[in-house]
Amino acid sequence: MGRMFEGVMQSTVTPLKEDFTPDLATFEKLLDFHVRTGATAISWPHHKGESLNLTMAQRKALAEVAVKALGRRIPISIHVSALSVEDSMELAQHAQKIGADAIIAITPYFWNPSQEALYDHYVRLGTSIDLPLIAYNSPRMLSGAEFTGELLGRLLERLPNLVALKDASFHSEKFLELSRTALAIRPDFSLVTGVEFLAPSVPLGGVGCYSSAGAICPNLCTQLWEACISGDAPRARDLQFKMLRLWDLLKEQYPSSLKGGMVIMGRPVGPTSPPLPTANKERVAFIAQRLEELGIIESEPHGW
Amino acid sequence: MANLRLGLVHTPITPFKADRKIDFGLFESVVAFHLKNGAEGLAIQMHTGESVSLSDAEQRQILEFTVRQVKGRVPVIAHTSDAGTQIAADRARYAQDTGAAAVIATTPYYWTPPPAMIVEHFARIGSAVTIPFYVFHTPDELAATKLSADLVLKLIDRLPNFAGLVDSSHQWQFMIDSISAAWRVRPDFQLISGTEYMVSAGTIGASAMFSPLAAVAPKLVRNLYDICRTEKYFDARKPQENVAALRQAVKRAGGIEALKGAMRAMGRDCGDTRPPLDKLEAKRFEKLAAELAAMPFLRDEPRGW
Numbered sequence: 001m002g003r004m005f006e007g008v009m010q011s012t013v014t015p016l017k018e019d020f021t022p023d024l025a026t027f028e029k030l031l032d033f034h035v036r037t038g039a040t041a042i043s044w045p046h047h048k049g050e051s052l053n054l055t056m057a058q059r060k061a062l063a064e065v066a067v068k069a070l071g072r073r074i075p076i077s078i079h080v081s082a083l084s085v086e087d088s089m090e091l092a093q094h095a096q097k098i099g100a101d102a103i104i105a106i107t108p109y110f111w112n113p114s115q116e117a118l119y120d121h122y123v124r125l126g127t128s129i130d131l132p133l134i135a136y137n138s139p140r141m142l143s144g145a146e147f148t149g150e151l152l153g154r155l156l157e158r159l160p161n162l163v164a165l166k167d168a169s170f171h172s173e174k175f176l177e178l179s180r181t182a183l184a185i186r187p188d189f190s191l192v193t194g195v196e197f198l199a200p201s202v203p204l205g206g207v208g209c210y211s212s213a214g215a216i217c218p219n220l221c222t223q224l225w226e227a228c229i230s231g232d233a234p235r236a237r238d239l240q241f242k243m244l245r246l247w248d249l250l251k252e253q254y255p256s257s258l259k260g261g262m263v264i265m266g267r268p269v270g271p272t273s274p275p276l277p278t279a280n281k282e283r284v285a286f287i288a289q290r291l292e293e294l295g296i297i298e299s300e301p302h303g304w
Numbered sequence: 305m306a307n308l309r310l311g312l313v314h315t316p317i318t319p320f321k322a323d324r325k326i327d328f329g330l331f332e333s334v335v336a337f338h339l340k341n342g343a344e345g346l347a348i349q350m351h352t353g354e355s356v357s358l359s360d361a362e363q364r365q366i367l368e369f370t371v372r373q374v375k376g377r378v379p380v381i382a383h384t385s386d387a388g389t390q391i392a393a394d395r396a397r398y399a400q401d402t403g404a405a406a407v408i409a410t411t412p413y414y415w416t417p418p419p420a421m422i423v424e425h426f427a428r429i430g431s432a433v434t435i436p437f438y439v440f441h442t443p444d445e446l447a448a449t450k451l452s453a454d455l456v457l458k459l460i461d462r463l464p465n466f467a468g469l470v471d472s473s474h475q476w477q478f479m480i481d482s483i484s485a486a487w488r489v490r491p492d493f494q495l496i497s498g499t500e501y502m503v504s505a506g507t508i509g510a511s512a513m514f515s516p517l518a519a520v521a522p523k524l525v526r527n528l529y530d531i532c533r534t535e536k537y538f539d540a541r542k543p544q545e546n547v548a549a550l551r552q553a554v555k556r557a558g559g560i561e562a563l564k565g566a567m568r569a570m571g572r573d574c575g576d577t578r579p580p581l582d583k584l585e586a587k588r589f590e591k592l593a594a595e596l597a598a599m600p601f602l603r604d605e606p607r608g609w
Contacts, residue, residue, distance in 0.1 A: 172474040172501035177552070180545045200476050200504035203537035204544065233535035237508060241484040248481065 004075050004101065004132065005164045005190040006207040007040035008221045010214045011079075013255050013262070014049045014062065015269035022054070022062055023270055028069040029304050030215070030269065035073050037218035037301065042070060043077045043104055043134075043210060047141075048255040051079055052109075053273040056087060060094050067098050077102035077134055083109050085121065089128060096129050104134035104166065112144030115151050119158075126159040133161050137178070138168040138194065146174075149181035156185045166210055167201075168194025179205040195247055196221060199240040202228040212254075213246050215269075216261045216291070217300045220246075242294060249290050253277050260284045264291055266303035308379060308406055308436045308467065310496055310512035311344035312529045315352045317519060317564055318366065319574040326362060328369060330574060333609045334519070335373050337572065341522035341606060346370060347381040347408065351445065352516040354560060355383055356413065357578040360391065364398055371403040379405030381438070387413040389425045393432040400433040407433050408470060410440040411449040423455055427462045436467035442498065443473045453481040460490050470514055471505065472498030483509040500525060500551060503544045506532040520566045520596075521550060521605045546601045553599075557592040558584060569593040571608035 012034060015026035034042060044066050045051040045059065054062070063078050070076050078100045080091035085108055095103050105125055107118055126133045135155070139146035147165065155162055167178055170193070182189045183205050193201050195212040214221050224243055227236040250258045256272040260279025264287060271278040279287065291297050316338055319330040338346060348370045349355040355363065363384075371380050382399030384407055386392040396407045409429045411422060430437035439459065441451050459466045469486070471479055479495060486493040487509075496512040497505035505513075511533075518525045528543040554562045561577040561584040568574065569592065576583045584592075596602055 170476040172476070172504035173499075173548075174474075175504065176501065176544065176548050180548060197476050199507040203503050203507060204541055231536070231538055233507060233537060240508060241480060244477070244480045244484065247477075 003163075003188055003190045003207060005041055005077075005134065005192065008038065008196070008209060008211050008214065008225050009041040009043060009192070010034040010039040011043040011046040011048055011210045013215060013259060013269055014045055014054065016271055016273060018271065020271065020273045022058055024062070024065050026269055027062060027065055030267070031066060031069045033267065033304055034214060034218075035070065037214070038222050039074060039211075039214060039218075040208070041075045041077065042066065043079060046079050046210065048212065048258065049079070050255065050273050050276070051081065052083065053276070056082075056090070059091060063095060063100065064098050067100055075101035077104045079104045079106075079136075080125075081106045081109070081136070088125065092125060092129050096131050100131065102132040102134055102163070103129060104136055106136035106138055107142055107145040107147070109142065112142070115148065118145060118147075118151060119154060122155050122162070123158055126155075126161055129161075131161065132163040133159065134164040134166060135162060136166040136168070139174070140168065140170070147178060149177035152178055153181045153185060156182060156189070164190035164192060166192055166194055170194070170197050172200065175201055175206070176204055196224060196243045197240075198224055198228045199236040212250055212258070213243065215258065215267065216250070216265055217246065217296050219300050220296070245294060246296070249287060253279075257283065257287060261287050261291060264288045264297070265300065307492075310379070310381070310406075310468070310494060312342060312518070312526065313345035313347050313381065313496070313512060313514045314338040314343035314518040315347045315350040315514050315516045317560065317567070317574055318349055318353045318358065320576060320578050322575070324578055326358075326366060327575065331366070331369065332373060334574065335370055337609055338518065338522075339374065339377060341518065342526040343378055343518065345379045345381060345405075346374065347383055347514060350383050350514070350516075351442070352560060352563065353383075354578055354581070355385065357581070360395065363395065364402070367399055367404065368402050381406045381408055383408050383440070384429065385409045385413065385440070387415060389428050392425075393429045396429050396437075397432045400435050404435065406436040406438060406467065408438040408440050410442055411446050411451070413446070416449055419452075419455065422449060422451070423458045423462070426459055430459070430463040430466055434465060437463060437465050438468050438470050438496070439466070440470045440498065441473050441478070445472075451478070453478075453485040456482045456486050457489065460486060460493070466490075468494030468496055470496040470498045471510070474499070474501055474504075476504065476508060479505060479510070480508050500528065500547045501544075502528055502532045503537050503540050506535070506540075507537055516563055517547060517550060517554070519563065519572070520554075520570055521547070521602055523605055524550070524601060546599070549599065550596070550602070553592065553595045557588050558582065562588070562592060565589045565592050566596060569596050570602075570605060
């Protein structure tokens with residue numbers, strides 16, 4: 001059986017109205033845009049989707065819209081991480097009930113749990129559902145809590161539904177420890193990177209990424225992926241460099257610069273919710289200039 | 305600037321006698337071993353060589369000794385890092401006078417100067433010589449001071465001989481930011497993987513590699529490096545995983561004392577590390593030796609000197 005999660009997958013932003021409430025109609029348009037421009041799966045709401053700024057009710061309502069709008073064209077996973085683990089458990093149940101294809105969960109926030117506590121957390125979450133589970137490792141944002149190869153190996157032995165890991169370490173040694181442990185236990189495990197760091201990860205067993213830039217430049221995403229899997233190292237490197245220049249631009253107050261860039265590409269999705277700032281006119285003009293320099297405006301789709 | 309392109313650079317250990325003095329007799333065997341087993345350059349002495357535990361006079365002595373023994377067969381890169389900028393710069397000048405092919409330095413020990421003074425530190429070391437100068441980025445060992453692409457650009461601007469960056473951060477973002485910015489203004493600038501994690505580094509522009517583990521498994525290291533130089537990174541996955549397995553086994557056993565322990569397990573006993581580093585006591589050594597014995601890919605590696 002093929003992997004459910006591979007290639008350039010899109011974790012979408014959350015379109016908001018001016019009063020910061022969810023804009024459901026635009027959300028549907030955005031999901032459709034990603035499907036049409038080559039996304040191999042959708043995942044929502046990662047931090048780029050402002051997950052932690054949404055209420056439980058909003059998260060559930062938007063998840064329902066997403067599952068319905070996609071209509072099984074590509075798989076959708078729901079990110080269930082919340083400040084309270086009890087809320088995460090509830091969101092996982094909800095995801096299963098509404099027909100999502102999988103859930104994804106980062107290591108718990110704030111407390112810096114021990115390796116043993118992380119093991120217990122993922123076992124509790126993973127055994128509470130019948131859906132595939134994707135683990136999410138982000139040691140740079142949650143220092144102290146991270147997946148070691150050993151922890152991942154233990155969880156793979158325990159949880160048959162642990163099918164993938166999103167790794168946002170962006171680190172040669174850490175990535176290789178995860179890949180060589182996981183793939184030895186389960187060769188069809190999906191190890192993917194947090195943003196489009198495909199060139200350094202694909203030769204070591206990486207099978208894709210959750211994209212940061214797909215709402216701006218889906219063509220570049222596809223080109224980079226194809227160069228990486230075909231082993232065209234010089235082209236992969238050039239495209240990876242270009243992608244990183246874009247990431248350097250977008251990661252600023254993520255996702256507010258990304259939402260700013262989407263305005264330029266004719267796909268406005270409203271403001272970013274506080275405490276994150278919304279890209280102001282000057283910032284949008286700056287982003288426009290950089291997108292122009294990178295040749296993105298002329299080579300990527302405009303509008304919905 | 306001399307056009308030096310580094311390749312596979314071995315980073316030898318420093319052997320000590322029971323009285324903790326440098327064992328030059330044994331060091332001669334160490335250098336000979338590296339030269340015979342694929343080194344395209346020697347970096348004298350990196351942290352692997354316990355540089356920080358050597359006096360200034362000893363660092364000079366060991367460099368002179370190496371240059372005499374190598375006789376120009378491969379470039380000798382002199383590591384001259386120190387806490388004080390002037391001390392490091394003086395040592396760099398001495399290295400050039402002694403016949404080193406290049407100089408390398410990391411951020412100052414102990415101090416956490418502001419970014420402008422980090423630039424100044426490197427600029428003074430680099431401008432003390434006319435041979436190529438390399439910056440060594442090792443944030444896991446020197447966490448307080450961060451390097452950035454901006455610092456790389458400022459140094460390129462200041463130093464015509466700033467030839468490259470030896471990276472042990474393993475951070476993809478830093479490597480890509482730095483090398484892509486550097487290539488725009490200095491196309492022959494080199495990114496060098498500071499350890500054997502060469503596949504990921506190679507995909508994003510590294511053309512050379514520093515290797516401590518070449519003292520343990522020189523064939524494996526050479527094979528990994530050679531495949532990466534052909535840019536066939538999928539083919540490099542297996543040797544990369546084997547090197548990682550070896551590296552993790554050594555890391556679990558300890559620091560440089562464990563590297564020396566691994567050499568001993570391969571029949572190349574180099575004695576203990578110098579204080580304040582721990583000795584590798586029998587129990588840890590035996591566990592490490594057993595782990596290495598269970599690694600099939602080490603069977604073809606040379607035993608003894």
